[in-house]
Amino acid sequence: MDDNEILISTDDAALLRTLVDQDALGAGEAADALADSLDVARIIQAAQLPRDIVSLGAAVRYAELPAGRERDVVLVHPSDAAPSDGRISVLSPVGRSL
Numbered sequence: 299m300d301d302n303e304i305l306i307s308t309d310d311a312a313l314l315r316t317l318v319d320q321d322a323l324g325a326g327e328a329a330d331a332l333a334d335s336l337d338v339a340r341i342i343q344a345a346q347l348p349r350d351i352v353s354l355g356a357a358v359r360y361a362e363l364p365a366g367r368e369r370d371v372v373l374v375h376p377s378d379a380a381p382s383d384g385r386i387s388v389l390s391p392v393g394r395s396l
Contacts, residue, residue: 304335307344310354311336328389352396354388
């Protein structure tokens, strides 16, 4: 696997594809970016995902650059997002980056 390869579990890919399809009529930059990522991703079984790959439901610590401030978040479906509680939508800018 190279550093730029996108790996997504089969379950997450199905859920993310549903999000893209549901947002197709409302079209948004987030949905377009997600669709592009899904188009180039390698879809594999969840058990085969390396431990350092972020998936839906994963708790993640990341550093905001350039300041380096660390944040702990959980990547979630948009309907479950609550940024003030650290639950970040997969369609948010941070969620897409993770």
